[in-house]
Amino acid sequence: MSIDETRITRAILAAALRDWEEISSVDVAIVGAGPSGMAAAYYLSRGGLRTVVFERRLGFGGGIGGGAMFLHKIVVEPPADEVLRDVGARYAEVEGAPGLLVLDAAELMAKLASSALDAGTKIVHGVSVEDVIFRRDPLRVAGVVVNWTASELSGLHVDPLFVSSRAVVDATGHDASVVEVASRKVPELGIELRGERSAYSELSESLVVEGAGEVAPGLYACGMAVARVRGLPRMGPIFGAMLLSGRKVALEIAGRLGAGR
Ligand code: 48H
Ligand code: FE2
Numbered sequence: 001m002s003i004d005e006t007r008i009t010r011a012i013l014a015a016a017l018r019d020w021e022e023i024s025s026v027d028v029a030i031v032g033a034g035p036s037g038m039a040a041a042y043y044l045s046r047g048g049l050r051t052v053v054f055e056r057r058l059g060f061g062g063g064i065g066g067g068a069m070f071l072h073k074i075v076v077e078p079p080a081d082e083v084l085r086d087v088g089a090r091y092a093e094v095e096g097a098p099g100l101l102v103l104d105a106a107e108l109m110a111k112l113a114s115s116a117l118d119a120g121t122k123i124v125h126g127v128s129v130e131d132v133i134f135r136r137d138p139l140r141v142a143g144v145v146v147n148w149t150a151s152e153l154s155g156l157h158v159d160p161l162f163v164s165s166r167a168v169v170d171a172t173g174h175d176a177s178v179v180e181v182a183s184r185k186v187p188e189l190g191i192e193l194r195g196e197r198s199a200y201s202e203l204s205e206s207l208v209v210e211g212a213g214e215v216a217p218g219l220y221a222c223g224m225a226v227a228r229v230r231g232l233p234r235m236g237p238i239f240g241a242m243l244l245s246g247r248k249v250a251l252e253i254a255g256r257l258g259a260g261r
Helices: 005-023 035-046 081-087 105-119 149-154 177-185 201-211 224-230 240-257
Strands: 025-031 051-055 073-076 101-104 122-125 127-135 140-148 161-170 213-216 219-221
Touching: 005 025, 005 122, 025 035, 025 140, 025 240, 035 051, 035 081, 035 105, 035 240, 051 127, 051 161, 073 105, 081 101, 081 105, 081 240, 101 105, 105 122, 127 149, 127 161, 127 177, 140 149, 161 177, 161 240, 177 213, 177 219, 177 224, 201 224, 201 240, 213 240, 219 224, 219 240
Parallel strands: 025 051, 025 161, 051 122, 161 219
Antiparallel strands: 073 101, 127 140, 140 161, 213 219
């Protein structure tokens, strides 16, 4: 078989542009492929909604990969074991600490990503969300403004592209960068960023899940972004609230938008 370089180029261009045409208008745009974003993507796609995840980096998992101080394990507590079972991630009970479950960071990253992909999520790497689209009458967030991470890093002024969506999910972790930009540049949304607080794991694990949801019309937060937005403590390397807040946001959005088209 002869392999013509031009055909390689054209195959990639055609397939990538076809994807981008589809991505340019979706039901849900999720920003960040960390634990909360991937859990949200999995449940949204499973519910039949057209879902895209934009991830700044060239991999999955966000803070999962670093484990705790580079030790390759993650701790999760019930009822987040329901999510682990849904995505097929194996875990073990922790001896002497009833209620705590431990699993490999690599296992959690891989299983979340493959489950979301199998359910129909499109994950696009190397793309950063730098802004939101907003609309009046009624006032709402109506999509995201995207650019290559490489453009961002180059320092060159490269204008972005737009992706319209019926819901935007900030799953950017500690930065809550999507909510932050919306609060600053669309002040009429009335978003107040209260700032993350110091560690208090038990409290944080329940409050992050409780606080996950709609921040402004069309704009939702899950994961650590919730802590920054709602003024909640951090919890350290326990990931139950990341998974459960992602699932909660997905179910809330699915309830509002209805089943997939
Ligand atoms: C595209 C972006 C952008 C952008 C960021 O940090 P994450 O793992 O986020 P969560 O909330 O799912 O999980 C948090 C968890 O990892 C953690 O840090 C915990 C539990 N900490 C507790 C503590 O006490 O410290 O993932 C966010 C992802 C990353 O992959 C980023 O690269 C990506 O979002 N991202 N992608 N456009 N503007 N900003
Ligand atoms: Fe963290």
